[in-house]
Amino acid sequence: MTSTTDTHTVGTRDRPPVRTVIGTELSRLRHGFLAWYTVFAPVVIAIPLYLGSLFSPEGASGQTWQSFSRVTLEFWGVLIPMTAGLAATLSVRADHDAWRMLLSYAVPRWRYFVGKFGALSVLSLISSTILAVVLTAGAALNGTLGSATGMILAAAYLPWLAGLASTALALLVAVCWGFGPGITVGVAGLLCGALTADKVFWYVIPVAWPMRVILPIAGIGPNGIVLPEGSPLANPDAIPVALGLSVALAAALLLLGGRHMSRKEI
Amino acid sequence: MTTLEVAGLHKHYGDHHALDGIDLTVRPGEVYGLLGPNGAGKTTLMKVVLGLQRPTSGTIRLFGLPYDRSLLAQVGALVEVPGLWQHLDAVAHLRVHARLRGVAERWIDDVLDQVRLADVRHRAVGKYSLGMRWRLGIAVALLVRPRFIILDEPTNGLDPVGIREMRELIRTLAGAGTTIMVSSHQLGEIAQVCDRVGVLVAGKTRYEGPVDGLAVDGDLEAGFFRIIDSVGGGVR
Numbered sequence: 144m145t146s147t148t149d150t151h152t153v154g155t156r157d158r159p160p161v162r163t164v165i166g167t168e169l170s171r172l173r174h175g176f177l178a179w180y181t182v183f184a185p186v187v188i189a190i191p192l193y194l195g196s197l198f199s200p201e202g203a204s205g206q207t208w209q210s211f212s213r214v215t216l217e218f219w220g221v222l223i224p225m226t227a228g229l230a231a232t233l234s235v236r237a238d239h240d241a242w243r244m245l246l247s248y249a250v251p252r253w254r255y256f257v258g259k260f261g262a263l264s265v266l267s268l269i270s271s272t273i274l275a276v277v278l279t280a281g282a283a284l285n286g287t288l289g290s291a292t293g294m295i296l297a298a299a300y301l302p303w304l305a306g307l308a309s310t311a312l313a314l315l316v317a318v319c320w321g322f323g324p325g326i327t328v329g330v331a332g333l334l335c336g337a338l339t340a341d342k343v344f345w346y347v348i349p350v351a352w353p354m355r356v357i358l359p360i361a362g363i364g365p366n367g368i369v370l371p372e373g374s375p376l377a378n379p380d381a382i383p384v385a386l387g388l389s390v391a392l393a394a395a396l397l398l399l400g401g402r403h404m405s406r407k408e409i
Numbered sequence: 410m411t412t413l414e415v416a417g418l419h420k421h422y423g424d425h426h427a428l429d430g431i432d433l434t435v436r437p438g439e440v441y442g443l444l445g446p447n448g449a450g451k452t453t454l455m456k457v458v459l460g461l462q463r464p465t466s467g468t469i470r471l472f473g474l475p476y477d478r479s480l481l482a483q484v485g486a487l488v489e490v491p492g493l494w495q496h497l498d499a500v501a502h503l504r505v506h507a508r509l510r511g512v513a514e515r516w517i518d519d520v521l522d523q524v525r526l527a528d529v530r531h532r533a534v535g536k537y538s539l540g541m542r543w544r545l546g547i548a549v550a551l552l553v554r555p556r557f558i559i560l561d562e563p564t565n566g567l568d569p570v571g572i573r574e575m576r577e578l579i580r581t582l583a584g585a586g587t588t589i590m591v592s593s594h595q596l597g598e599i600a601q602v603c604d605r606v607g608v609l610v611a612g613k614t615r616y617e618g619p620v621d622g623l624a625v626d627g628d629l630e631a632g633f634f635r636i637i638d639s640v641g642g643g644v645r
Contacts, residue, residue, distance in 0.1 A: 155511045156553065157482035167505045174496045241492030244549060247459040249482040250509055408462050 157249035164250075164258025165265065168234070172262060175237065177230055181266045184226065185274035188218050193281050208285035212278060216298050217367035219274060220354030221336035223306040224313075226270070227350075228329015230263050231313035232322055242409050253401025256318065260397060263310050268303055275299035298360045301382060302353040308389040309350050311396035319403060340365045341376055349392055352385040410473035412437050412557050412588040413458065418467030420453055420612075427453040429612035431467070435557075435590055440583045442603035442620070443592040446637060449609040451592040455488050455559050472556065482510070485555035487563060491546025495535035499526050499545050502534065506549050520548040523578065539566035547578070558582065560591045564598055576602050596629050608633065610640050 159167075172178060193211050196202050201210035238245070245255060275295055282291040309332055317325030332350030339345055340354035341364055354365055359379045362370050370377045413435040420428040428450045435441045443451045456462040458469060460478050469476040472483065493502060503517040521527045524544040534542065543566060550558055560579075564572045579602045583589055593599050599606060600620050608616040608623065615636045616623055625632040 157479075157510055159509050159511060163508050167508050170501065170505060171494055171497065174501075237494060238492075240490050241494065243461060243488050243490070244486070244492040244506070244546075245509070246461055247481060247484070247486050247488070248510060249479045409456075 159250060159254065161254055161257055161261065164254045165261035168258050168262030169265060171237070172234060172266065175233075177233055177266060180226070180230070181270045182273060184222065185219075185270055185277050188222070189215050189274070189277040189281065192218070193284075208282055208287045208291065211281050211285075212291070212294070212298075213361055213363045213369065214367050215274075215278065215281075216357050216361040217363060217365070219298075220302065220340065220357040220365070221333045223267070223302055223353040224309040224332020224336055224350035225329040226267065227263070227306055227309040228313040228317075228326055228332060230266060231259075231310060232317045232325030232329070234259055234263060235314070235317040235325065236322055242407075246404075246407065246409060252404040252407070256314070256400040256404045257397055260311055260314055260393075260400070263314065264307060267306065267310065268300075271299045271303040294360060298357060301360065301386065302356045305352040305356040305385045305389045308352065308392040308396065311393040311400065312349055315396050315400045315403070318400060318407075337365050345381075346384060346388060349389070352389050356382050356385045410437065411435065411470065412472060413590065414468075414470040414473075415454070415458070416468045418454070418457065418469065419465040420450075420457055420462060421465045426612050428457065428464070428467075430614075431609065431612070432614050433607045433617055435588060436605075437588055438583065438586055439604040440579060440589045440591065440602050442599035442606040443590060443609065444594075444596070444599060444606055444633065445592075445609035447594075448611075450612040451609055452489060452561055454609070455486070455561050455590070455592065459484070459486050459488065459559065461488070482553070483556045484559065485550035485553055485557075486559040486561075487543075487546045487550045488559065488561040491542050491549070493534045493542055493545060496533055498533055499530045499548070502545060503548060503552055506552050510553050512553050516552060516554070520551045523551060523581075524548045525574065540568060540571040543567060544571070547575075551582075555587065557588045558590070560589065562592055562594070564593065564595060572598065596633055600629050608636050610637055613640075615640065 192215050196207050196211035196214065199210055246252060278295045279288065282288045282295065313325055313328040316328050335348050335351040336354035339348050340351040340358060345351050345355045358364065358376045359382060362377060364370055364376060411434050415431050415433050418428050418431040419426065431450065431454055445451050453462060457464050460481060471480040474480060499521060500517060503520065504514060507514050507517060521530050524547055526541060526544055526548060534545065543563065547563060564575050567575060576598065579589055579591065603620055605618060606620050606623060607614055623629060623632040625635055
């Protein structure tokens, strides 16, 4: 071993910037199940749904794109919180033994929580981008790319923003209470997205916010059926409300999570 | 200046006093052995020093300074189990820790050589033997070239060759000026590598001093059991 005396300066030791912590999280996650899930979930959902739409009565009447986009986004709206729960829980579980090492460093502990949230958000952003690509391909195949581009981008990225609170919530629950409760957040999100996104009290259910954002964008109800003319669910005013709530709640949960990590005993 | 100074340290979990007034001093450059039966408080003490547990009361000084988590930047540790990610290889592990701790990635090769894992650096940890996992855990602890290393049962799961290598590694590190605290159940190992020992029984320090001072008529084991028996076997 080289002499230790020249390397004892503290300096920037154990003071990684948050982007570095996010990078280390991503470097761990990119080898596991979540990486595959991130890439293939949108594809695995969209391809069968496209084929189903192609051979559906709507497809036969030249409405393949409309049918495909509606049913894909309906699935996506409930998948976002489900994925948040699954990803947060698996990510926390993978670190179970490593916490002893990581938390014994002088690294400010809140950065681990924020870093994990950041990495999971990056993964879901990648997934959303792949969804956008798949939807774009579907639109192109049906010659509607020009008119659908705006909707595709909105449908891919605005629900991602609305899902940040779900990610932070699932992460906090997984860090505090472990695997079962973390997964429960995801399952609750799946159910709430389908059952409560169209209710007047949607704004008090964070895991329903991604679906609530999708409804006016895709012009569908949570069951995937086209909204009737004049439906209040088609009003886009709900979108900025959902996004604002999501960002605010995510920020608050990050504060709570960082504080929990700082006090965590193992 | 001392490397570690613990005084009147308590850690209570409800009615259970895992640490019940620990006092000990680790001096710079020495290898300090922490002995005691299961449940004596060895791992809890290490966790408290590393900030993984909060003490109920008592004081800790690290490197002569009042305890502060920022001082842990100069500490390397392996407590209970090496916290490894099964699908990563050794280099990826060390790269994660190097980036978090702000040390040069070129040091990775040094520590892999030190723990004799250089040949399997790109093999997933899931395919490592238990001994190899421990060595990687120690490599992570060594990565920052720490002033003070805390090792909890570092010979657990190692075969005789691995135990000898661990002993040599500890001695090499100590020779380079690193202070080491090591816990073990194996009295013989402690006797071979440690300068001084602390014996914990039922959360209290029952002996602290040179290894030889623990022995009764040259018999280390007899001295150890005499201490344990004097407090009812240390069972709480």
